Amino acid sequence: MSERESELMRKIGNSAVAKNRGNRRVLLGIGDDAALWSPKQKRPMILTCDWFLEGTHFLPDNHPADAVGWKCLARAVSDIAAMGGEPQCFVLSLAMPMILTGKWLSGFLSGLRRAARTLGCELVGGDTTRRDEVLISVTVIGELSARKALLRSGARPGDAVYVSGRLGEAEWGLRMLRRKSGIAKVAKAAIRKQLYPQPRVELGRWLARKGFASAMMDLSDGLSTDLARLCAASGVGVLIEDDSLPVTSLVARRKARELALHGGDDYELMFTVPRNKEKSLPRRFKGLPLTRIGEITRGGKVLHTCGGKTVPLHAGGWDPFREK
Amino acid sequence: MSERESELMRKIGNSAVAKNRGNRRVLLGIGDDAALWSPKQKRPMILTCDWFLEGTHFLPDNHPADAVGWKCLARAVSDIAAMGGEPQCFVLSLAMPMILTGKWLSGFLSGLRRAARTLGCELVGGDTTRRDEVLISVTVIGELSARKALLRSGARPGDAVYVSGRLGEAEWGLRMLRRKSGIAKVAKAAIRKQLYPQPRVELGRWLARKGFASAMMDLSDGLSTDLARLCAASGVGVLIEDDSLPVTSLVARRKARELALHGGDDYELMFTVPRNKEKSLPRRFKGLPLTRIGEITRGGKVLHTCGGKTVPLHAGGWDPFREK
Numbered sequence: 315m316s317e318r319e320s321e322l323m324r325k326i327g328n329s330a331v332a333k334n335r336g337n338r339r340v341l342l343g344i345g346d347d348a349a350l351w352s353p354k355q356k357r358p359m360i361l362t363c364d365w366f367l368e369g370t371h372f373l374p375d376n377h378p379a380d381a382v383g384w385k386c387l388a389r390a391v392s393d394i395a396a397m398g399g400e401p402q403c404f405v406l407s408l409a410m411p412m413i414l415t416g417k418w419l420s421g422f423l424s425g426l427r428r429a430a431r432t433l434g435c436e437l438v439g440g441d442t443t444r445r446d447e448v449l450i451s452v453t454v455i456g457e458l459s460a461r462k463a464l465l466r467s468g469a470r471p472g473d474a475v476y477v478s479g480r481l482g483e484a485e486w487g488l489r490m491l492r493r494k495s496g497i498a499k500v501a502k503a504a505i506r507k508q509l510y511p512q513p514r515v516e517l518g519r520w521l522a523r524k525g526f527a528s529a530m531m532d533l534s535d536g537l538s539t540d541l542a543r544l545c546a547a548s549g550v551g552v553l554i555e556d557d558s559l560p561v562t563s564l565v566a567r568r569k570a571r572e573l574a575l576h577g578g579d580d581y582e583l584m585f586t587v588p589r590n591k592e593k594s595l596p597r598r599f600k601g602l603p604l605t606r607i608g609e610i611t612r613g614g615k616v617l618h619t620c621g622g623k624t625v626p627l628h629a630g631g632w633d634p635f636r637e638k
Numbered sequence: 639m640s641e642r643e644s645e646l647m648r649k650i651g652n653s654a655v656a657k658n659r660g661n662r663r664v665l666l667g668i669g670d671d672a673a674l675w676s677p678k679q680k681r682p683m684i685l686t687c688d689w690f691l692e693g694t695h696f697l698p699d700n701h702p703a704d705a706v707g708w709k710c711l712a713r714a715v716s717d718i719a720a721m722g723g724e725p726q727c728f729v730l731s732l733a734m735p736m737i738l739t740g741k742w743l744s745g746f747l748s749g750l751r752r753a754a755r756t757l758g759c760e761l762v763g764g765d766t767t768r769r770d771e772v773l774i775s776v777t778v779i780g781e782l783s784a785r786k787a788l789l790r791s792g793a794r795p796g797d798a799v800y801v802s803g804r805l806g807e808a809e810w811g812l813r814m815l816r817r818k819s820g821i822a823k824v825a826k827a828a829i830r831k832q833l834y835p836q837p838r839v840e841l842g843r844w845l846a847r848k849g850f851a852s853a854m855m856d857l858s859d860g861l862s863t864d865l866a867r868l869c870a871a872s873g874v875g876v877l878i879e880d881d882s883l884p885v886t887s888l889v890a891r892r893k894a895r896e897l898a899l900h901g902g903d904d905y906e907l908m909f910t911v912p913r914n915k916e917k918s919l920p921r922r923f924k925g926l927p928l929t930r931i932g933e934i935t936r937g938g939k940v941l942h943t944c945g946g947k948t949v950p951l952h953a954g955g956w957d958p959f960r961e962k
Binding site: 342345353355399409441444453455466633634635 | 675676680681688717721730736763764768790959
């Protein structure tokens with residue numbers, strides 16, 4: 315019993331690589347001081363890390379273990395998608411209480427393995443330690459297959475602003491999850507979006523390869539907050555048409571708009587398209603709606619049309635460091 | 639004030655890259671969804687991640703902020719050194735209380751910057767969030783310049799076991815740090831080793847390039863614990879001569895041996911050398927002593943000679959998951 319940490323890492327390694335054998339680019343996986351991985355020649359690598367902390371990013375009573383496993387990887391992969399890249403491999407820092415190393419850990423690893431397979435991103439290394447709460451940090455390595463990465467800084471006045479999918483459902487799903495009872499049947503789709511978000515890797519790569527987009531980022535903290543970040547990076551402003559937002563039909567329209575503007579955890583892509591390329595952009599990508607929600611403007615103002623008036627759009631999404 | 643997280647990441651980025659400009663391999667640093675980095679052709683990459691958690695890996699009352707910054711990177715880089723690799727860049731996951739974002743954060747960043755410069759490892763990305771305690775996870779990307787990585791699994795019966803530097807001083811330094819008063823002047827060197835460990839990157843690369851070593855790992859959790867890991871990975875046993883251990887002269891000999899066998903945080907390298915190569919191995923590498931401490935044996939037993947007797951060496955180093 316004196317090698318519990320190594321045992322735990324082995325359990326994680328065995329579980330996570332079981333279905334991922336045969337990747338020749340992983341020269342050495344879990345078990346040594348570090349992992350060895352073979353990059354493709356001449357391709358820029360994409361690096362991103364993401365926290366996933368009990369009480370901050372997930373609620374132990376509401377998020378099942380396999381959703382924690384799925385989501386901790388999916389949200390980091392979403393950052394790779396947002397550059398137009400392909401996820402390749404990841405390392406996992408996991409701290410947890412001894413008492414969870416049985417059933418909870420198995421559920422967690424099952425969700426993590428499913429995400430790794432679905433997203434084509436293999437676990438190659440990690441670090442574990444004991445802690446009273448579950449703490450997770452995931453670092454994903456991706457590769458750029460397009461000529462250029464899609465950055466936040468490329469938006470220009472006149473470009474149209476698009477988003478993929480529907481916004482606000484994951485936030486509503488979270489609110490439903492927190493209710494102890496009385497969850498409507500229609501809420502199940504929203505809860506699924508909260509628990510098992512689908513990073514838009516294929517869409518991101520396609521947009522980067524086709525050259526449709528001038529700027530791109532993923533929506534993780536809420537449209538109003540993330541939009542302000544894209545505008546700041548590009549040195550531009552924006553005018554959003556609230557009527558055009560792809561909102562959920564599961565709740566009343568007014569509430570749906572609020573959710574779409576400020577709700578977090580969407581993991582959809584937001585991108586800007588120069589005018590001369592808009593005509594060629596389809597309305598859907600493999601069934602996923604691509605919706606025009608506004609236009610980039612000169613100056614730095616982030617505005618939206620609300621009840622016929624044009625007013626400032628306050629950044630009302632998730633920001634852990636905002637004073638409460 | 640609604641963009642506190644972005645502000646914080648910017649502060650970290652500005653501080654950390656300030657002295658690291660001009661690295662052409664960093665195509666995009668902090669500020670977008672992810673970082674872009676250009677790998678060298680045909681070189682395997684080395685990936686490792688390491689926790690550094692308040693209360694588990696450092697004590698807020700004993701470890702000054704700049705030591706936290708130095709050590710969180712240094713210990714992750716030590717894993718790169720243990721493969722015979724060169725550190726290249728890193729990403730930082732940092733969670734902390736709002737109240738520490740002033741003076742403490744500046745101290746932390748100053749230590750982190752000094753480590754990044756000294757170790758040639760540039761900060762390229764990160765994630766920050768608010769939390770009651772300071773939580774850190776560092777992922778380092780390295781490259782292998784030698785033909786082969788030095789793994790834990792290459793030790794063969796008959797190989798000699800070597801360690802660099804002196805063992806046990808960092809552990810003694812930690813004990814001195816925890817004392818409120820009465821710290822001996824001679825303890826300062828040990829405290830320095832506890833606070834600002836020096837990963838043996840140059841030695842690791844040299845050993846890998848010269849082909850001296852058959853196996854290698856870094857000593858982080860204590861010789862007795864790490865030795866058992868190397869033996870398990872190689873499918874061999876070991877016999878350590880306690881008399882030959884490079885112990886500290888700062889404490890009584892018996893206590894010094896105990897510290898050398900089980901004390902953590904050394905970040906020295908342990909490596910095995912085939913008999914036919916031992917003669918060519920110098921006793922020092924750039925002033926750093928290389929000491930023969932025992933020999934690899936057949937079978938899986940981890941033994942040491944203690945008071946003239948050969949007895950099992952119990953793994954008494956640090957293991958967070960051991961039952962207390």
